[in-house]
Amino acid sequence: MNDTKKFSDAYAGVVLAAGYGTRLQPITKKIPKPLLPFVGVPLLYLNIYRLYRLGLGKVIINGHYLWQQVKESMDSCPIPMEKRFSLEEHLLGTGGAYGPMDHLREGKSLISINGDVISDFTLSNLIKKHEQNKAHASMALLPHTHAGEIHIWCEKSGLVVGIGKEQPTAEAVPYGFACAQILSDRFLCNIEKNKPESLIYYYRKALAKGEIIVGHVEPCFWFDLGTPESYWEAHKRFLDDISVNLGELHEDRIGVFSFSRNYLRAEYQFIPKPKKGAHPSRVLGPSLLSLNITAHSKARLGPYLVATGEAAVDADAMVQESVVSGKCRVPSGQKLKNFLLFDEHSLALKISS
16 A cells, blocks of 8 residues: 555544734734735645645644635635535634544544644655654654744654653753644544643643654744744745755645646746846846736836736836735835735835844
């Protein structure tokens, strides 16, 4: 049996999509955070696609804030998977969210990813390590910790030995949580129905009982897109990466370009950094432009511009170091730098110089 078939039989996917996205307001007052685009593709679709490419046949998406939009987007998602929606009338937290999913997963273990994260973490390697250790649960980890976030402590064996600020053993090393995990059926059966709770609570209970929790550490492209600044920084890093190796890394790992071609029928033009001594141009790289955008011949674009959807830039307008998406228009004479612009919503970025 190949890995793809085995994964499909044993696991279902989860994309957590219930949060409010308050740090991205006013944009998220009308658009739920999981539906915000990354390089023109809704985050929800990219994360479903990520699970689909593992070979999973089913994905469960939870929702609470603006849940109708999340469900409608799920229902219209062109990726050929069985998609089930788990409505939370009241937010249940990162742990309680799995209680209502019990009947939807039908006894399968869950591979769960946060809906506001973009990453190319190798989930297949996490699965293999989970199965090799017959783990109760497994956590995707980053080599660095997150400022202000709780630490995941592992020993050289690769087993998680603690979660918190305090070092649990002399050999334990702190890592950051990559917001992806595998929860076994046995782990999930311990989650109480309709009780708001953090998943950390259930992890700590499992560790106290001596259950095997695996941590798999991997350096990768990883961003939590919960703030305007991190949302922009992810796009900037994406542009820098494809400047070095156009499309190859992200074609295989994040899937932006392959998804756009296969399901959105969208193509992009990449403008590289100008070479030294090159003549001035109205379009400066690195920038990534959808072939569907319209820009006046007297508009100035870039550097570090991601413009997707059916955006329009009028004469004598300038847009640089920004993300422009949807059907928005930059009117004549306007100069935008460090902005997120989605349809009629805009948000200035607090970028330190």
